[in-house]
Amino acid sequence: MTGTVIRNTGSWYDVRTDDGQLFACKVKGNFRLRGIRSTNPVAVGDRVAIKPTDTGDSPAAKVQASNDKPAAKVQDANDKPTAKVQASNDKPAAKGKITVPEVLPSGLPTALITEILDRRNYIIRRASNLSKQSHIIAANVDLAGLVVTLAHPETSTTFIDRFIASAEAYRVPVALIINKVDLYDEADLSYLDAIMHLYRQLGYTCLAVSAETGEGLDALRDELHGKTTLFSGNSGVGKSTLLNRLVPEARAKTAELSAAHDQGQHTTTFSEMYDLDGGGCIIDTPGIRGFGTFDFEREEVSHFFREIFAIGRDCRFGNCTHTHEPGCAVQKALDNHEIAESRYQSYLSMLEDKDEGKYRERF
Numbered sequence: 074m075t076g077t078v079i080r081n082t083g084s085w086y087d088v089r090t091d092d093g094q095l096f097a098c099k100v101k102g103n104f105r106l107r108g109i110r111s112t113n114p115v116a117v118g119d120r121v122a123i124k125p126t127d128t129g130d131s132p133a134a135k136v137q138a139s140n141d142k143p144a145a146k147v148q149d150a151n152d153k154p155t156a157k158v159q160a161s162n163d164k165p166a167a168k169g170k171i172t173v174p175e176v177l178p179s180g181l182p183t184a185l186i187t188e189i190l191d192r193r194n195y196i197i198r199r200a201s202n203l204s205k206q207s208h209i210i211a212a213n214v215d216l217a218g219l220v221v222t223l224a225h226p227e228t229s230t231t232f233i234d235r236f237i238a239s240a241e242a243y244r245v246p247v248a249l250i251i252n253k254v255d256l257y258d259e260a261d262l263s264y265l266d267a268i269m270h271l272y273r274q275l276g277y278t279c280l281a282v283s284a285e286t287g288e289g290l291d292a293l294r295d296e297l298h299g300k301t302t303l304f305s306g307n308s309g310v311g312k313s314t315l316l317n318r319l320v321p322e323a324r325a326k327t328a329e330l331s332a333a334h335d336q337g338q339h340t341t342t343f344s345e346m347y348d349l350d351g352g353g354c355i356i357d358t359p360g361i362r363g364f365g366t367f368d369f370e371r372e373e374v375s376h377f378f379r380e381i382f383a384i385g386r387d388c389r390f391g392n393c394t395h396t397h398e399p400g401c402a403v404q405k406a407l408d409n410h411e412i413a414e415s416r417y418q419s420y421l422s423m424l425e426d427k428d429e430g431k432y433r434e435r436f
């Protein structure tokens with residue numbers, strides 16, 4: 074059976090099979106990405122092969138037992154007979170006469186992920202700057218949607234450019250979703266114009282929206298239609314509000330599932346996929362704001378800034394860092410206002426990180 078991983082809670086992966094069934098899955102065996110130590114071998118968006126678990130022994134019984142406890146506390150006398158029936162029900166299974174599929178408190182049957190089908194791409198994030206462990210945020214992504222605000226609060230262009238740089242590194246197209254336009258004053262609106270002009274000229278999709286009033290949401294839906302989009306954004310920019318607008322039903326349903334899932338066990342959701350009406354889906358990564366750190370060589374930084382890379386071809390030296398070298402075409406373009414100062418500053422900030430050794434050697 075094949076399906077798509079739609080939710081990752083750390084220990085469990087929820088997989089929706091191609092015929093629409095939902096399974097809570099564990100990973101069988103040892104999947105490893107070449108040369109990368111990852112905290113999660115499988116990610117939301119992955120296409121996988123699964124094998125439902127048939128187990129007549131303890132796991133099912135244990136889960137059922139623990140499931141009954143809260144109810145038992147409330148209605149002690151009432152529940153005892155039920156508990157007895159269940160206990161005696163389970164015995165034959167334990168002897169192997171009847172196989173009972175393991176079922177979680179959420180009601181989801183369980184399965185093992187036996188294979189990860191080929192990935193188109195994946196987006197990976199270092200657990201921390203100094204950590205060698207990585208976390209795969211999502212796989213098979215068509216679009217990286219970055220939700221930003223130019224006011225209330227203002228997302229820095231450095232943050233935007235770093236995000237775009239990582240997306241370039243993964244070769245994933247970017248859409249800038251500029252939210253809260255209903256709150257913008259005249260100055261904010263002219264800044265909005267400038268930002269849209271800048272990034273559109275570079276070839277990135279820009280959408281001005283308001284999750285509050287609904288402005289621009291039709292255009293956003295059109296852009297997301299049929300694609301798997303990874304949503305990112307700083308805290309407070311309205312990512313959750315926007316998601317609720319785009320996929321109200323899916324979110325309500327998933328919240329229910331979450332509540333059931335989390336009973337008696339502490340789980341953190343790393344990533345989750347929501348279906349869009351009419352095709353396509355959004356992958357949300359609660360608590361993960363950007364792509365975080367990724368590995369690159371100093372010379373590579375300019376590859377992630379399209380205009381700097383293009384103009385840099387005319388520099389006198391092939392290994393020009395565009396900082397101090399004579400005959401630097403990028404410096405000249407800056408002087409002539411052909412490259413935005415903010416973009417160049419973001420480029421420098423990434424170079425500096427490299428110099429400070431924040432980004433360690435490849436592993």
Ligand code: GDP
Pocket residue numbers: 252253254255256282283284285286306307308309310311312313314315
């Ligand atoms: P998140 O941290 O990115 O998930 O942000 P939230 O969705 O929690 O939104 C943060 C705050 O901004 C909330 O008070 C929202 O009601 C508000 N907000 C979100 N989108 C908009 C918008 O388009 N316009 C206005 N005026 N407020 C918004």
Ligand code: ZN
Pocket residue numbers: 385388389393394395396398400401402403404
């Ligand atoms: Zn140069």
